[in-house]
Amino acid sequence: MVVTPTIYKVIGLMSGTSLDGLDIAYCHFQKIGDNWSFTIPVVESIDYTAEFREKLKNTVQLDAASLLTFGNEYGIWLGKQVKKFINRHKLTIDFIASHGHTVFHQPDIGLTYQIGSGQHIASSSNQKVIADFRTKDVVLGGQGAPLVPIGDQLLFGQYDFCLNLGGISNISFQLEDKRIAYDISPVNMLLNFICKQIDLDYDHGGQLAHTGKLNPVLLNRLNELTYYKKPFPKSLGYEWFMNKVIPIINNTNDTVENLLHTSVYHITEQIANSLKETKKENSTLFITGGGAKNHFLIETLQERLSKFSKIIIPDENSIDYKEALIFAFLGVLRERNEINCLSSVTGAKKDCVSGVVFYP
Structure with a gap:
């Protein structure tokens, strides 16, 4: 039967x-x-x-x-x-x-x-x-985040890296027999905050960022944030952004275009650093989240990664709804009484x- x-x-x-x-x-x-x-x-x-x-x-x-x-x-x-x-x-x-x-x-x-x-x-x-x-x-004793990696492992395991570009960027990948994941940096949280200065919800396609110029002092201040020197497991929240990042932006006297341009360079630099640390060359990088529609951000990231990774951007539903999909999947695993939270990702006991x- x-x-x-x-x-x-x-x-x-x-x-x-x-x-x-x-x-x-x-x-x-x-x-x-x-x-x-x-x-x-x-x-x-x-x-x-x-x-x-x-x-x-x-x-x-x-x-x-x-x-x-x-x-x-x-x-x-x-x-x-x-x-x-x-x-x-x-x-x-x-x-x-x-x-x-x-x-x-x-x-x-x-x-x-x-x-x-x-x-x-x-x-x-x-x-x-x-x-x-x-x-x-x-x-x-864990970080309680990120939780998406179990979905990356079981639903999108054909890709070397899964990168989500939401309010915060997070990455997930297999290292030997363990799933590793952590938050990298703010993305849309930062870009949208800057856009609010001119009453925009967001920078459509990264068009404003593309027209800006690099502010090296701002870039250096963002890159020097101590979070980036911490080993994983690690995760970010809005309080960190409010206390550590907003003061840097508010104390930088520059145009919105330049602030956005520099922030994109900061975001892509942190992502590239995280990927290069794994030494997985010629890998596939599956990108979802609203930031996947920011063409300037994706182009800048591709330049930084050069031949290191092949970027794959899926259909719009997977870009926009991957996190909702995976939380639905976490619910299925909970319903089946199967593990849905990985200590290798969160650092829990x-x-x-x-x-x-x-x-x-």
Whole structure:
């Protein structure tokens, strides 16, 4: 008798540090033998209003009661968005897997906190929810990040390196028998912050950055940040960006074009340094995230890497929704009680099955 492998139908939710909106990805996963496959039949991105974006950005400043209240409100909002998405596309799903929106990420003091209460998502969507994927790893002494590498390993293992260019850049690769991953530098978090000076949400295609000139003093100040000298495992959060990077930008008197141009050089230099340290020549570099659409950034990175890596940029759904896809996949692994958080990546005492289940 032939047993048909189970197809998991999951909605992945992702709100990243670049604060551009909520990504919703309806995903199908199937395992045949040792190999996982996936499709992404339906996706949507819901832009945050300027007011909502500002509120999310300032969550780090809220008092405890206000933060918890807003976290619950945000969970209700997430649940309502998913309910509309399900009804609009007439979907049947097994559960929702939600990353939440990171407010605090200070693993060195045992703290990571994402708003978007799983219980409130479940109750307002009337669906089972798996959320809070980071806390368990931090309790085990890990960074609680990055979590995407298990998906890189099992869904995109044909590439030597997986690089995500979101609010923060992170890289994932196999080193002998272990998956290694860590955050490299700010990307869209930095570029979008600069664009706000002229009331732009972002630099479309890197056009403004392309017209700028290099500011060597700024480049040196950014490159000298102590984070870049730390060994992995390591991860970044918005607080670090706010405390270490924003003051450098605010104290640099230059045009937006030059600030963007120099920041692109900084970002690509840090990525190139990280890749070259591995000494994997003639490798394939799979790039996703919003930064993959910044043509100037990609061209500058290719120049820096020269013949070291072949850059592969996938279809638009994979660029935009890879993180939502992988959080959906983390939910599937949690559902199967299989490891979804790697100690080789986070520095925790052991691998773990992470995620908390909530029912409506």
